[in-house]
Amino acid sequence: MPMRSQGGVGARIAYYRSVMRPKMTQQQLADASCVALGTIRKIERGERGVSDATLDSIADALGIDPVRLRSDRSSAHTRVHDALPALSAAIAAYDLPDDGPVRPTRELHSAVNEIARCRLAAQYTRIAREVPELLMELSRAFHLAPREQRSAMAELLIMAYRSADAVAFKFGAHDLSARLVELMRWAVPEADDPLLTASVAYVRTETFFASHRYATGLRALEQALDSAPPPDSEDQAAARGALHMRAAVIAGRARNMEAALIHLDEARVLADRVHEQVYYGTAFGPDSVRIHEVSVAVSLGDEHVARALDVADEWKPPRDLPAERRSGFYIELARAQLWSGLTDDSFESLKVARHIAPQHTREHPWVREDAATLRRLKRADSETLTNFAEWCAAT
Structure with a gap:
C-alpha cells in the first residue's frame, strides 16, 4: 500500500x-x-x-x-521474514498449484529475468514480496504446458527457485533453502540442459555451507565437474569455471589447501577464455575469479590471509559486476584486514560493502561477527561504528 x-x-x-x-x-x-x-x-x-x-x-x-x-x-529483515510463510506455501504446492491465470511465455520470461536481476543486485525484499505468486504461476504454467514446452517452463521454474533460494539462504531460513534446492534438482531433468544441471550443482553447495559439511560439498562439486560438458564453448567453459570457483572456496573452508589451489587455478584458466558476465544465473569471468581468490585466502586463513590483502592492493571489483558479488568482496576483505590488525581499514571495507548492497551486507553473518569484534576493540571510537553495529544487529 x-x-x-x-x-x-x-x-x-x-x-x-x-x-x-x-x-x-x-x-x-x-x-x-x-x-x-x-x-x-x-x-x-x-x-x-x-x-x-x-x-x-x-x-x-x-x-x-x-x-x-x-x-x-x-526493517527489511522483518518484511522478508513476514513473507517467508507465503514462499513456503508456494513451494509446498509445486505439484498441485491453485487454479489461476497464466501469462504468455514471453511475459513469464521477462518476470523471471527481472527477479534474477534483483537477486544479483541483492534486492531481497522485492524478491520476497513478488516471488511466491510468481512461483505459483510458473507451477501452473509447467503443469499445463504441452510436452514440447515443458523444458522451457522447467528452466523458468529453476531460475525463479534460485532467486527465492537467495532470500531464504541469506536470511537464515536454511531448511527452506534446502527445500528450494531440492525443487531445482527435481526440475533439472525436465529442463534437459547439462549447463543448467551444473548451475544447480553450484547452488546446491549452499546446503553444505550452511551445515558446515565442507568435505561433502567438495565431493558433490567434483562429481558435478565429472558430469559437466567439456569446455568447448564459452557457456560450457563458464559453467565448468563456476564449479571450479565454488569448489575452491569450499575446499578452503575444509582446509584442503591443495584442492583449493588446484580448483582456483582451473577456474583462472577457464575465466581467461570467456567474457565476464552472467552465465545461467552465475557471474563468471576473470573478475569473479579474482574475488574468489580473496575468498579462498580468507577461508584458508593463517599465512594465506596476506594474499587477500595483496589482491585488494592491486585491484578493486569494477562497478559493472553484480552488487552482491562486489559487496561480498569487501566483506571478505574486511575479515582479512581485521585478522591482520587493520581495524580502521576493516571498518571502511564494511562500509563500502554496505553502500554497494545494504541488504546483503546487513544479513551476512560475518558482518555481524566482525562489527561486534571491531566494537569491542575500539570501544572509545566514533558513534559511527556503534551505529553500524546496531544496524546489522551485531552483539
Missing part, C-alpha cells in the same frame, strides 16, 4: 540524495532507480505516496537500506 510522504519519506530521500558523494541530482536518482523524474519530484515534495517496490528501487539507487527511508521504520 502506498504511503504518504509528507515530511517523512520524501524528506529522507531528498536528504540522502543531497549527502551522496558526489551529490546526486533528482534526474540521476530517477535514472538509477528507473522511477520517473516527475514521480521523484512529487515524492520528495510530499505530493504523492510511494509503494514498497518504488521505495526499494530508490533505496537501492541511493545505496542504503530501505528501512532508512520508511516512515514506519520496519
Whole structure:
C-alpha cells in the first residue's frame, strides 16, 4: 500500500540524495532507480505516496537500506521474514498449484529475468514480496504446458527457485533453502540442459555451507565437474569455471589447501577464455575469479590471509559486476584486514560493502561477527561504528 510522504519519506530521500558523494541530482536518482523524474519530484515534495517496490528501487539507487527511508521504520529483515510463510506455501504446492491465470511465455520470461536481476543486485525484499505468486504461476504454467514446452517452463521454474533460494539462504531460513534446492534438482531433468544441471550443482553447495559439511560439498562439486560438458564453448567453459570457483572456496573452508589451489587455478584458466558476465544465473569471468581468490585466502586463513590483502592492493571489483558479488568482496576483505590488525581499514571495507548492497551486507553473518569484534576493540571510537553495529544487529 502506498504511503504518504509528507515530511517523512520524501524528506529522507531528498536528504540522502543531497549527502551522496558526489551529490546526486533528482534526474540521476530517477535514472538509477528507473522511477520517473516527475514521480521523484512529487515524492520528495510530499505530493504523492510511494509503494514498497518504488521505495526499494530508490533505496537501492541511493545505496542504503530501505528501512532508512520508511516512515514506519520496519526493517527489511522483518518484511522478508513476514513473507517467508507465503514462499513456503508456494513451494509446498509445486505439484498441485491453485487454479489461476497464466501469462504468455514471453511475459513469464521477462518476470523471471527481472527477479534474477534483483537477486544479483541483492534486492531481497522485492524478491520476497513478488516471488511466491510468481512461483505459483510458473507451477501452473509447467503443469499445463504441452510436452514440447515443458523444458522451457522447467528452466523458468529453476531460475525463479534460485532467486527465492537467495532470500531464504541469506536470511537464515536454511531448511527452506534446502527445500528450494531440492525443487531445482527435481526440475533439472525436465529442463534437459547439462549447463543448467551444473548451475544447480553450484547452488546446491549452499546446503553444505550452511551445515558446515565442507568435505561433502567438495565431493558433490567434483562429481558435478565429472558430469559437466567439456569446455568447448564459452557457456560450457563458464559453467565448468563456476564449479571450479565454488569448489575452491569450499575446499578452503575444509582446509584442503591443495584442492583449493588446484580448483582456483582451473577456474583462472577457464575465466581467461570467456567474457565476464552472467552465465545461467552465475557471474563468471576473470573478475569473479579474482574475488574468489580473496575468498579462498580468507577461508584458508593463517599465512594465506596476506594474499587477500595483496589482491585488494592491486585491484578493486569494477562497478559493472553484480552488487552482491562486489559487496561480498569487501566483506571478505574486511575479515582479512581485521585478522591482520587493520581495524580502521576493516571498518571502511564494511562500509563500502554496505553502500554497494545494504541488504546483503546487513544479513551476512560475518558482518555481524566482525562489527561486534571491531566494537569491542575500539570501544572509545566514533558513534559511527556503534551505529553500524546496531544496524546489522551485531552483539
